[in-house]
Amino acid sequence: MGNYAKLWLNYSSKKNNKDCKVLKKIVFSGSFADDKILENAKKELSLGLKDMLGIEPQIIISSDGNTQSCAAKRELTSGKAIADSEVYTISIKDGSIDISAVSSTGILYGVFNLLRTVGCEKDVEKEYASAKTFRPSNPLRMLNHWDNMDGSIERGYSGRSFFYENDEIIINNRTVDYARLIASVGINAVVINNVNVKQAASYMITDRYFEKLAQLGEIFAGYGIGLYLSLNYASTIEIGGMDSADPLDEGVKAWWKEKMAEVFAKIPTLKGFLVKADSEGRPGPFTYGRTQADGANMLADIAKEHGAIIIWRCFVYNCRQDWRDKKTDRARAGYDNFKPMDGDYHDNVILQIKNGPMDFQIREPISPLFGGLTKTNQMLEVQIAQEYTGQQIDVCYLIPMFKEILGFKTYAKSGKDIGNGDDTVADIISGKTFDSRFSGIAAVTNTGNDFNWTGDYLAGANLFGFGRLAFDTGLESDEIAEEFIRMTISNEDGVVDTIKEILLPSRAIYEKYTCPLGIGWMVKPATHYGCSVDGYEYDRWGTYHRADHLGLGVDRTDKGTGYALQYNEPNASIYNSPAACPDELALFFHHLPYTHVLHSGKTVIQHIYDAHFEGYDEAVKLAEKWETLKGKVDDGIFENVSERFKRQLYNAKEWCDQVNTYFHRISGIEDEKGREIW
Secondary structure, X not given: OOOOOOHHHOOOOOXXXXXXXXXXXXXXXXXXXXXXXXXXXXXXXXXXXXXXXXOOOEEEEEOOOOOOOHHHOOOOOOHHHHHHHOOEEEEEEOOEEEEEEOOHHHHHHHHXXXXXXXXXXXXXXXXXXXXXXXXXXXXXXXXXXOEOOOOOEOOOOOOOOOOEEOOEEOOOHHHHHHHHHHHHOOOOEEEOOOOOOOHHHHHHHOOOOHHHHHHHHHHHHOOOOEEEEEEOOOHHXXXXXXXXXXXXXXXXXXXXXXXXHHHHHHOOOEEEEEEOOOOOOOOOHHHHOOOHHHHHHHHHHHHHOOOOEEEEEOOOOOOOOOOOOOOOOHHHHHHHXXXXXXXXXXXXXXXXXXXXXXXXXXXXXXXOHHHHEOOOOEEEEEEOOOOOOOOOOOOOOOHHHHHHHHHOEOXXXXXXXXXXXXXXXXXXXXXXXXXXXXXXXXXXXXOOOOOOOOOOHHHHHHHHHHHHHHHOOOOOHHHHHHHHHHHHOOOOHHHHHHHHHHHOOHHHHHHHHOOHHHOOOOEOOOOOOOEOOOOOOOOOOOOOOOOOOOEEOOOOOOOOOOHHHHOOOOHHHHHHOOOOOOHHHHHHHOOEEOOOEOOOOOEHHHHHHHHHHHHHHHHHHHHHHHHOOOOOOOHHXXXXXXXXXXXXXXXXXXXHHHHHHHHHHHHOOOOOOOOOOO
């Protein structure tokens, strides 16, 4: 790698497995193509084993090589076919390691699995004593970059883009190393530009950028990664010179038909497009009185001719809500806009649904679209760019949150199927619950051109962890954290344990010192970092806490906005009742008196006081734990994380004092424990 961190591809010398005989000969077996992916698999294996163990393995290819290269394919198959092609098995046969797969991508994933085992200093012979088969949980495992072509990154917290500078596409060694990094954890799709397509990015589908995009697509394809572009829905107007983007207009359809033929011819590896429409000022089919399905299907039918898919974001809502209006509810918008069209979307459209109904808060309920849509391809969208969760300054390991999301039971099936465990969010996005043609999971990524890729070294755990969890949703948070630490920072058990003690509780700690009981927001407008209790309280975006001298929270029950009833039973009844609603979402669903007693036995106001004091104190302890690692981890890593902790503690203190002071003043209720409140 170049002048930047190698992260978990840091193939430093390892103690274990140096005398492991089975690593001296590696067999790739199966019916896979001899292509660029296979070439990269061989290079990675040779590099990793030589650098970590001083072993230069003999690599035997046992394949007829007649299978078409996965990198060369662009045909509309199915999510199941994608997942089937990526299955691999690792075993020990005849005194050597055998990696078996039906595609070169499977071989590549098997290589990275073996290198991860060596990198974590597990005993290779014990690990593969019995054959192990690995199948991806999700067909599409995608990163969404919000990179702009001027080099800025919307909600980016790790420098500038390594894809773009001054409206030009950058291709260099870092491009290749990025592909290696994400392929190593199982990512197989990347959207390289911001969903808010504007200015030069609108011209990504013109000959201004075709040559560079084709080069980039080939690099990605060599690591089993599909290239996707965010598309400007109004391209017919902005670059086509037309006066309409009406999806039912024959002239609009003809323009897109000609344009897509050109794009797919010039970028052979392009797999499809991501579209954001009718939200936050973006144009879309609503402008012309059409449905979201009309817009998505028009593009999808044309893309289908080229074996491509359309991913349509469900982040669609009326962003001009009056704060006096207590019936309109931004949280309702996703379900209200997309549930009525369930079944109307064509088979190469995937609806990309944010994990919650609002916007990547530290705590919000799971979107009711999961379980509400039963006839439509779906994929989950999460955010590892920590827009509202500390901005890669405050440590916030998000994998425990993602595990909660994936494990949420939607009750999408009725009768005898209830309770059988086949309708969690994980089941739905895997394609299992409704036998979807396409499905998967996407994350808004947290990368930039900083030396360590993610600003804070510990934020790298979210990038690593997302990929590992997307490939295998059965992995546990602590298992993923340990892999990341051992491969990226240290294999010393004491260091590993200490960093796990920092990472694993960090999400809960961040939640404690920021927004209480699911209320969310309370951040500084525009930057979204730091406390501002009333920052959005009178704003058009519909993000309110509605605090007064008696209580706070938003009434989303049948007596309020009705949002709670968008869920299947029994979730609807649970959320609709203040007595049944879980504490962590109490204020998301209910406007409660400060004296209301939660399930914990605390009143709402006492919970606010306790959580914020505890959260700050626990953040201090995290920083103290990190300081014990001085001299035990790389100096650069130590100083980077130490500096971030100093900023985190300032932030946590401000949140603690401002939130507690605000609610003490507005409620007039004293802290039972008599702590200092300003």
